[in-house]
Amino acid sequence: MSMGTEDHLWQNWARTESARPARVVSPRDPDELASVVRSRDGLRVRAVGAGHSFTGAAVTDGIQVRMDALSTVERVDPRPDGTAHVTVGAGIRLHTLNRVLAACGLGMRNLGDIDRQTIAGAISTGTHGTGARLGGLSAQVVGVRLVTADGEIVEASREHRPELFEVARLGLGSVGVLTAITLEAVPAFELRAVEAPLPLDEVLDRLDGPDGLVDGNDHFEFYWFPHTRRALTKANNRAQSDPGSRLHPVRGWVDDELLSNGVFAATNRLAAAAPSLTPRINRIASRALSARTYTAPSHEVFASPRRVRFREMEYAIPRERVRDVLDEIDAWTRASGDNIPFPLEVRFAAADDVWLSTAHGRDTAYIAAHQYLRLPYRRYFQAVERVMAQVDGRPHWGKLHWLDAARLAELYPRFDDVRAVRAKADPEGAFANAYTDRVLGAVR
Ligand SMILES: Cc1cc2nc3c(=O)[nH]c(=O)nc-3n(C[C@H](O)[C@H](O)[C@H](O)COP(=O)(O)OP(=O)(O)OC[C@H]3O[C@@H](n4cnc5c(N)ncnc54)[C@H](O)[C@@H]3O)c2cc1C
Structure with a gap:
């Protein structure tokens, strides 16, 4: 070592x-x-x-x-229904995991929009993607192995030590250091991505209903540029292999042109240097792109590089409150005079039963506010947080927020159970830090 x-x-x-x-x-x-x-x-x-x-x-x-040395694939157990239980070292990066799964003819049901994280880090903060019928990464975990506070190596799953499993699969590393994670993988699939600019009001009008944008697509999300009423939509659906529609490289403009590339970096730098130009820049950015369709292996569609560095706050809210929340943020942006060159991102997830999942017990919309690294973010994010408080928003555990354990206890029905598991598993707070003290409460 x-x-x-x-x-x-x-x-x-x-x-x-x-x-x-x-x-x-x-x-x-x-x-x-x-x-x-x-x-x-x-x-x-x-x-x-x-x-x-x-x-x-x-x-x-x-x-x-x-955890870099604990990052190998330990076993792949095929299941009769075509899925597989795949056990990997906790330090494996998602991009490596995705490559290994693809080589085995497998993939993850749903993923977030980058693949640089470790699997343990991703599940420990409740990392998620989008898809109204799907859960986040922790919901795809079926077993964990961890080192506990007394230095024991233990396994936990729904069947074996289920309470420890709950806090180990999403709990900020507060009950031990994860060494291995067993994931439920599905047969590999391709996604057909359709990216299109639309007026924000049309997106909001068409969100709901059985054929709406959210339920009518496997994975739907949209970006809204503050200071405009324009949105960029992205709908990914499972596809049969369709190599004819592949782009080289495979990603569409939301990733290549909007969020990752030099043009976006330049518009952000310009907005930082000349804040009053932001509304104009956003109007141009939100109109500059035309519709585009492509098909690629799922992990290539889900994830993309993020070369423009930013700060982010993301809240999980009841799905039906998206319009109210965006209206409030729009009103604040207009009144405050703050300039925000980065779009807000809106995603969706099914209700799940993971104790500390931001989607616990309710169909969820995620609204993420970003701010360019060189621009101040506090006033904007604090204003967004006030809006989110009105709809019982739950902050992403890995993204900026100012809530504490007292408030979070009101938002998570199993919070006391989490406290009890922590008190038993780690009575001396060996795995605590200032952040877990704030958001989960001090263990002693
Ligand atoms: C550019 C960018 C894009 C992102 N996109 C998304 C997205 O699409 N969806 C989303 O939900 N989030 C997203 N995030 C947030 C990100 O997924 C989470 O913050 C995630 O936790 C980061 O994983 P990591 O490996 O960097 O973990 P770290 O940030 O290093 O650690 C996260 C937590 O996990 C704990 N931990 C790490 N390893 C272990 C272990 N072996 N055992 C126990 N605990 C452990 C750490 O102590 C810490 O509490 C994004 C972040 C960035 C910067």
Whole structure:
């Protein structure tokens, strides 16, 4: 195992958090990790993934555990119905996982819009994609292996230690360090992506109903540019192989031209330098793109690079409140004079039963506000947070917000159960940090 005590400055992707852990360890196997936990000598222990959380979820002043060596594929168990249970090291990056699954003729049911994260980091904060009939990544987890506070290596699933499983599959690493995760994968599939600009009001009018944009597509999302009434829509549906419609490279404009490429970086820089131009820039950006259709393997359609660095807040709200929330944010933007060059992103998920899932028990819409790295975000995000409070919004565990455990307890019906599991699994708070103290409550 490599182990260092020298000065390790760690920063997250968004440059909102940094840490100087007392020690950094890179265990080669679960046994090494277990011995680190057993001999922690009063230090707190926290695993770090790819550092893609905007919050202080991964920050520690104690022992930082890097999981890169625990990132192999352990087993693939085909199931009679064509799905498979796939056990992977907790530190595997999603892009590697996707490649391995594809090589086995498998894929994930649903994914978020980048693939740089580790699987453990992604599930621990409730990472999700879009799809009204689908859950997030934690809902696709069927088993976990973790090192607990007393240095034991234990397995948990719905059948075996189900309560520990609940908090291990989405709980900010607060009951142990995950070493392996078993996922339910599905047979590989292709997605046909249709991207089209539409007036925002038309999108909102057509959202609901059995043939509406949300229920009528496997994966629907849209981007709305503040200061305009324009939206860019993206509908991905399962397709038969259709190589004729492939683009090279495979992604469409939402990824290639809107969010990832140099033009978007340039418009953001321009907006930062000349804020009053933002409404005009947004009007042009939201009209510049024409409709486009392509088909590709699912993981290539789901994920794309994000080369323009930003800060993000995302709230899960009851699905039926999308229009109200966007109206309120629109009203605030107009009144405040703040300039926001980055679009808001709206996605959807089915209600699930994961205790700390932002979609727990309710059909959900996700509304994400972004701000370019060089522009101030606090006033805007705090205004968005006030709007979200009116609809009992639940913040993404890995994205910026200012809620605390007292408020979150009102929003999650199983919050007390989570507290009880933590109190039993980690009575000394070995896996706690300032962020878990704030959002889950201090264990002692
Ligand atoms: C550009 C960008 C795009 C994004 N897109 C999406 C998206 O589409 N959908 C979405 O929902 N989110 C999205 N996110 C948020 C991101 O998915 C989450 O913040 C995720 O947690 C990041 O994973 P990570 O591997 O970087 O974990 P980190 O941020 O490093 O860690 C996250 C948490 O997991 C814990 N953890 C990590 N490894 C372990 C382990 N082995 N055992 C126990 N706990 C562990 C950490 O301690 C921490 O609490 C995006 C973020 C960025 C920067």
